[in-house]
Amino acid sequence: MPERADQLEFFARCASGFEDQLAAELTQIRCRRVRPLHGGVAFFGAYEDGLRACLHSRVATRVQLVLGRVSARNADALYDGVRALPWETLVAPGATIAMRATGQNSNLRNTQFTALKVKDAVCDRLAAERGARPDVDGSDPDFSVDILLHRDKATISLNLAGPVLHKRGYREPGVQTEAPLKETLAAGMLLAAGWDSMVADGMGFADPMCGSGTLAIEAALIATRAAPGLLRNRWGFTAYMPHDPAAWERLVAEAEAARVPAWESGVRILAGDMNEEAVAVARANAERAGVAELIEFYVDDAANLGTHLKRGRRLSGGLVACNPPYGHRLLSGEDLSQVYAALDSATAKLGGGWQLAIISPDEGVDTGLGRMPERSIACHNGPLDTSLRIYDLGKAAARLSIPSLSGSDSVVPVAEGASEQFAARFRKVAKERAKWARKAGVHSYRVYDADLPEYAFSVDVFRSAEDDGLLVRVEEHRAGSNVDADRANRRVFDGLAIVSAVLDVPRERVFCKRARQEKSRPAAEPVWVDVRESDFVFDMDIASQRECGLPLDMRPVRELLRAHAASKRFACLLAHGGAPSVYAAAGGAVSTVTVDPADPFLEQADHALYVNGFRGREHDLVCDDPLDWARREARAGRTYDLVFCDLSAFPSSRSHDLIADHMSVIQQIVRILSPEGKLVLTCHDRRFNLSDKAFGGHGLTAQDITADTIGHDFTRTPKIHRAFLIGHE
Structure with a gap:
């Protein structure tokens, strides 16, 4: 611990990708030497600055007060270093404790063992100084110690927040919709999209797929300047002996006084969902958060957002944000096109001054919307690799009118302008290959093989032995290191949409083998189909992320x-x-x-x-x-x-x-x-x-x-x- 009380070291953790938003928050509440790092932000200040971060940060998941750094070259050195810290001046008598370790080195590879050694050191020190060992409570401790190992050093910190900060206190456990968005992640989305600036201009917010209402509630808390920690009644600093309850009460009183009444916020906030039960849950959450008066709840399809916007004060702009259902959450992949169509209908007429922010693990979201993001942030939503994508609704969505080989026309959303060239090329070669295949009696064949280098994938068609319809397998080629990964990804999904339209094959019969597989994403389920080749029938896993077998x-x-x-x-x-x-x-x-x-x-x-x-x-x-x-x-x-x-x-x-x-x-x-x-x-x-x-x-x-x-x-x-x-x- 530093000698000067105004030079304490803190580290605020957050979801990866939102470090800049957290740093801006900490700077705004006058923390010093704010430095964004991977997974959080380091800062310095007085003890009250740490409390202020706990109370006011919308993005932080926990706030740590660094108690010391000790040697971790081996277990004995770690034990000795931790025991040397003055725990009798830090842990309140009678408080329960718990340890959480992250990181490893060559001698300390097991985080549970590391936590156990630190626990032993703390307990032994307190037993020697007080004559009694503290009780351990792994689920809900009064005093929670975080240990971070890096090379041969261990950083020992007090978790000031206690329970993770996304637990604001307005959700009733067990009464939420499936897969609700964490409050800290929702707030990070809103701040990244600039909602805090829009509030000052009296703009609007809408979530047409609101689920539990997290995004709308967090938008309302920002609009009313409500500190997100005001609803919490459990903290990790109450068992910290130097804690000053009077200082905390003063900070809470200041936060209460700074809160703006809903009717003075000057914004409109709408939250809708086609599920009546979800809207009821969202409304109850908003009541507990104290912002229900500000949010206009409705039950309707997302596509009808415009109808509800017209019923109130006219808005010059604002933010539409949502966490839409997707393949690993609530919906199967073939339903995604309907989700994107609904969002397109909801936002088509909003025009300039409006932005759209979506968090999704679906890599085809840009194609589904026919839009290029102005900004994207790679992040995690629970165990899934996702990204936050922010679009300018003042720019028109891109659509291609594509004639299929069977003569029907369809309108296809695409994200890349060059996809029109791919569509022309693919239709030309697909027509030629289909004519050749009919003449040669070939049932399954290759249509396209990276003819345009920018669209680096192959397209194979197989004739189903079950219904004589076409099945399509697209195999992405690995892009070079000089190719922008996001752009290559958009081209693949544009290609999938165009292939489906040209061949007049439903999107659910078009399968894609990706050049890379996200570790957090479950492997594709096998899709075994019987296909024709020559006079024969073969079964193959057409969805395989390896070889399909034929x-x-x-x-x-x-x-x-x-x-x-x-x-x-x-x-x-x-x-x-x-x-x-x-x-x-x-x-x-x-x-x-x-x-x-x-x-x-x-x-x-x-x-x-x-x-x-x-x-x-x-x-x-x-x-x-x-x-x-x-x-x-x-x-x-x-x-x-x-x-x-x-x-x-x-x-x-x-x-x-x-x-x-x-x-x-x-x-x-x-x-x-x-x-x-x-x-x-x-x-x-x-x-x-x-x-x-x-x-x-x-x-x-x-x-x-x-x-x-x-x-x-x-x-x-x-x-x-x-x-x-x-x-x-």
Whole structure:
């Protein structure tokens, strides 16, 4: 602790992304040496400054008073350093305590152990000084100690706030709508969007999807200058011995006096929801917060916001803010377009002077609204990666009129201006590919493959075996480090909307494999569908964030296997969804064996053989490593006339090594080839190559058949795979 009482060190924590808003708050209440850091703001001042931050900050989640920094090079050093602090002058007699540790170093890796060592040090010190150890209450302590480990130092702080500051006191536990927004996050949204400045100009606020009413209530608290801590009755500083109750009472009285009556605020605040129960909950919350008089509640669809705005004082501008339902909260993904359509209707006629602020984890929100954000802040809403996006409603939303291949027209919202060029290009190539596919009798094919580098994704269509409709799979390519991630993301979602419109395929039948997967976002649920290829039916996980199981570029390779399979014993090394074995069986193979180390892939191959009519014992499935299996087959003297192996299909942890050491792999496989047998070897590494020189002395020949295995739909990417036909000399 510093010697001067006006030089105490504090740290106010907040949701990541809102450090600037918190810093502005602390500066406004006259804290000194305010410095935004990741996840919070450091500041200095007198003890009353810390209390003032607890009472007035709308964004902070907790306020910590730094008690000291001690060595944390190991557990003993941490214990000694903490015990040396004067806890008998800090912890009030009879107070319960609790410890919370974050961070780790090479010697202190477990936060629970770190907290336990600090607890032992505090209790031992108090026992020595007072003759009694304090009680520990992990759920609701009187005196809560925070420990932050960084390298070999530990910062020991008192949590002045006690319970997290988003618990304002106006919500009734257990009587809220699903997934309500935390109060501190809601306030951060409003301040980031400039609502505090709009209040001074007498503008309006509206949340047409209000749920529990958190955004509207926080907007009203800002408009009435109500300190957010006034409703709380539990704090973490009351058991701090130097605490001055008179100073706290004075601060509370000042805050009460500064509060503006609702009728003097000069603003209009509207909160609506189509759920009557949600509006009732929101109204009750507003009553407890003391701002119900200021908020105009209504029950209606969000699209009808304009009707309710017209019923009161005309507004020159303001803020529409909401936390709309989305895929991981309340709604499934296919309903999102309806949410965005409702928001578009709600805001379409507001015009200049109005802003729209949305918090959502949905990366397609810009496309859904047809707007480019003026500002975005990456943040978290609970466990989800989300972003706050702020739009200027004075700028018109972007819409494209797109004719589909079937002749119908649709209007599609897009975020990027260049998406009009993509729409023209995609429609042109989709029309050509559809004509080719009909003529060639191809059911599933590639339509687009990053023809425009800015729209870096591929588009594959599959013909459903169940209803004969189209299913679409879009695979995003990884963007370079010089490409703005937000812009690349908008182009992907613009592309999804345009692809759906051009192909006249409902959006829920368009699936996307992202180049990156957010850690906080659950993996996509499998969507197994039966699709047609040639005369066959295959099942595939069209929503897979890995390979879907039916690579379309390998279609000519599969046809080659059918053409060469008559009266042959066929072996497929790695299942490939069972498609190679099905084609070989259809080509007249006397037997097939499919080898894969993964049971799910073998089950998929078994299903493919069964539904396509190949159900005899001559079609074997073996769960084994393909190369180990080949070695055992060779030792047993069993040979095969036609073998297929895709080096790229091995798990990524092995495929690189196998590709680099491909001659060793080939030598293992050819040992199971009959004298006239052939190995069809493929690889999706564009650098992969084989030459006759490389085969010198091995008694083998290799024919490059890559050009013969590139279909018309892959002519733009002729190096998508390499293919070779290998046999004995």
